[in-house]
Amino acid sequence: MKKLVFLFMVGALNIGHAAELPQTEVRVDTHEARASIPTSLTREKAIRQIPAISPGEYFVPPDVGDIPTSKYGDMVKLGRNIFIDTQHYAKRYVGNGLNCSNCHLQEGRKAYAAPLWAAYPMYPEFRNKTRDVVTFEARVQDCFRFSMNGIAPTLDSPEIKAITSYAHWLSTGAPFNKELPGRGFARLGKPRDPTPINGEKLYKESCASCHSLDGQGQKFTNRDGYMFPPLWGKDSFNHGAGMSSVKSCAQFSKANMPLGKGWTLTDMEAWDVCTYIWLQDRPWDPRFGWFFNIFAPPTGGN
Amino acid sequence: MRFTRLHKIVLVLSALAGIAYGTWVAADTQSPDNAGDDLPTLDTIGTRASMQRPHESLPDELTIVPVVKPGEYFVPPKIEDLDDSKYSDEVRLGRNIFINTQEYAKRYVGNGMNCSNCHLQEGRKPHAAPLWAAYPMYPMYRDKSRQVISFQERLQDCFRFSMNGMAPTLDSREIEALTVYAQWLSTGIPVGTIMPGRGFARIDKSEDPSPFNGAVHYKQYCASCHGDNLEGKKFTNREGYMFPPLAGPDSYNKGAGMYKVKTCAGFVKANMPLGKSNVLSDDEALDVCVHIFMQDRPWDPRKGMFMSIFMPVTEG
Numbered sequence: 001m002k003k004l005v006f007l008f009m010v011g012a013l014n015i016g017h018a019a020e021l022p023q024t025e026v027r028v029d030t031h032e033a034r035a036s037i038p039t040s041l042t043r044e045k046a047i048r049q050i051p052a053i054s055p056g057e058y059f060v061p062p063d064v065g066d067i068p069t070s071k072y073g074d075m076v077k078l079g080r081n082i083f084i085d086t087q088h089y090a091k092r093y094v095g096n097g098l099n100c101s102n103c104h105l106q107e108g109r110k111a112y113a114a115p116l117w118a119a120y121p122m123y124p125e126f127r128n129k130t131r132d133v134v135t136f137e138a139r140v141q142d143c144f145r146f147s148m149n150g151i152a153p154t155l156d157s158p159e160i161k162a163i164t165s166y167a168h169w170l171s172t173g174a175p176f177n178k179e180l181p182g183r184g185f186a187r188l189g190k191p192r193d194p195t196p197i198n199g200e201k202l203y204k205e206s207c208a209s210c211h212s213l214d215g216q217g218q219k220f221t222n223r224d225g226y227m228f229p230p231l232w233g234k235d236s237f238n239h240g241a242g243m244s245s246v247k248s249c250a251q252f253s254k255a256n257m258p259l260g261k262g263w264t265l266t267d268m269e270a271w272d273v274c275t276y277i278w279l280q281d282r283p284w285d286p287r288f289g290w291f292f293n294i295f296a297p298p299t300g301g302n
Numbered sequence: 303m304r305f306t307r308l309h310k311i312v313l314v315l316s317a318l319a320g321i322a323y324g325t326w327v328a329a330d331t332q333s334p335d336n337a338g339d340d341l342p343t344l345d346t347i348g349t350r351a352s353m354q355r356p357h358e359s360l361p362d363e364l365t366i367v368p369v370v371k372p373g374e375y376f377v378p379p380k381i382e383d384l385d386d387s388k389y390s391d392e393v394r395l396g397r398n399i400f401i402n403t404q405e406y407a408k409r410y411v412g413n414g415m416n417c418s419n420c421h422l423q424e425g426r427k428p429h430a431a432p433l434w435a436a437y438p439m440y441p442m443y444r445d446k447s448r449q450v451i452s453f454q455e456r457l458q459d460c461f462r463f464s465m466n467g468m469a470p471t472l473d474s475r476e477i478e479a480l481t482v483y484a485q486w487l488s489t490g491i492p493v494g495t496i497m498p499g500r501g502f503a504r505i506d507k508s509e510d511p512s513p514f515n516g517a518v519h520y521k522q523y524c525a526s527c528h529g530d531n532l533e534g535k536k537f538t539n540r541e542g543y544m545f546p547p548l549a550g551p552d553s554y555n556k557g558a559g560m561y562k563v564k565t566c567a568g569f570v571k572a573n574m575p576l577g578k579s580n581v582l583s584d585d586e587a588l589d590v591c592v593h594i595f596m597q598d599r600p601w602d603p604r605k606g607m608f609m610s611i612f613m614p615v616t617e618g
Contacts, residue, residue, distance in 0.1 A: 071443035075450040121493055124482045126388040133392040135481055155472035165441045172494035
């Protein structure tokens with residue numbers, strides 16, 4: 001019996017590790033390519049970046065008016081609606097006051113503001129955070145869980161499918177497995193250790209006019225959600241979100257903040273401001289903060 | 303006329319059948335996407351100046367589909383070129399599942415097929431439904447499921463129909479690995495591009511197909527590999543079929559795409575007899591496929607529950 005159980009466990013483990021390639025299937029016609037693939041299209045680290053034609057020019061996703069009138073187009077439109085007005089279209093999954101487009105600026109189109117067209121073709125991808133290869137849908141679930149401080153929709157829910165369709169449509173023409181310029185956020189140097197004291201001063205100078213002194217942002221007057229998102233407090237992202245790591249926040253701020261004046265902060269100023277923001281009170285990480293969430297809930301917000 | 307026990311049984315059975323049919327019709331007629339009715343209009347709130355038609359052009363080389371010569375198709379990357387990252391591990395697992403489904407995803411498979419029995423050359427051969435042409439198109443609207451489905455859900459349908467099995471969940475290791483394999487195969491293909499070689503060959507019908515001609519063609523072209531009774535030929539050294547069964551319990555079921563005569567003919571025309579693609583004429587392909595269509599095979603799981611239980615498929 002013990003032997004049987006052991007064998008069963010070995011069998012069950014079998015699926016876990018990627019086994020050796022069965023030699024039976026390595027035939028000549030499959031591994032000899034008939035036409036050679038252009039070298040710029042392989043997934044190699046050295047040549048992953050596709051050069052923009054002129055600096056400052058990025059991939060341009062299709063126009064909103066060109067969404068096809070089909071069921072696919074309907075899904076894309078729904079995805080866009082969810083994306084720019086999450087408070088209305090996906091309210092039941094959202095625990096704070098943010099919309100997707102509060103971080104993914106210009107409806108997920110702006111380069112260096114984590115544009116969808118640069119992310120979608122890279123997935124499924126290995127992610128350190130989950131220590132696993134995740135699909136795009138699973139990545140969107142993480143957005144809901146951390147950045148929206150909510151509950152992940154199931155993988156087959158209309159919300160996830162619509163957002164995936166929207167990302168797929170936005171990246172029409174972008175090649176798979178290529179790091180497009182403008183992907184993610186800006187790359188930063190770190191000349192010295194950041195200081196929150198300097199950050200506070202900077203925050204009051206350059207950020208407070210929109211995000212307000214207490215970091216609570218400004219709401220829309222005509223609909224739910226924030227025109228300028230709250231940076232801390234209970235309507236903000238939680239401690240598990242990517243934006244809660246000082247580095248991601250600094251990279252984002254450098255490229256996009258103050259709004260309309262991206263790339264005006266120096267690297268060090270971005271680090272300082274983000275350290276100041278990082279020190280504030282916000283919802284706890286749902287992966288290990290449920291105890292804190294109940295007994296020491298975040299203050300602020302409304 | 304007396305009301306016997308037989309009458310009672312017949313009445314009860316027909317009532318059950320009526321209920322089952324009613325449920326099926328009800329499930330069939332309700333709109334599959336509950337989000338479609340009230341939301342297809344564009345939200346105007348976000349139509350800002352920054353969203354207007356772009357000034358900058360897309361770099362040219364990003365949109366070129368890498369076909370070197372006409373008649374030559376996209377060539378996916380080689381499996382030997384993978385490094386040893388986790389991503390590559392997942393790709394290898396996906397490939398293993400794909401070419402040896404009988405071992406690596408046995409628990410979800412109800413017949414004797416592997417994925418690569420139809421998707422020839424490990425999902426690489428053009429006009430044999432290559433993965434690299436399919437993956438960039440999803441999420442896509444599909445008539446069969448009557449909604450926009452993701453690639454993962456498409457894979458589930460493969461398991462349900464072509465493999466006559468059970469669909470793995472969307473977050474299962476199998477679906478994820480197969481998705482990674484498909485994404486890796488389509489490295490470099492622009493998202494949303496209709497690639498040459500996608501799906502199967504096109505078929506033009508000049509006359510109604512005849513199963514009698516089909517039987518003759520079958521004997522001539524197909525029987526040497528697939529067997530006189532369409533039972534296929536198994537591997538000697540491992541599970542699964544070298545030449546897949548075209549009928550019988552180890553074959554795809556009646557819900558599969560290959561069960562449609564047109565789809566089957568498109569596949570046959572472009573790929574069969576193996577190694578002699580495009581030898582059959584369109585009408586010959588259709589004839590052969592009607593012959594295959596008329597054979598016994600597992601019932602459609604969407605509506606064949608009763609039949610699957612009480613009239614199981616005979617040996618091929």
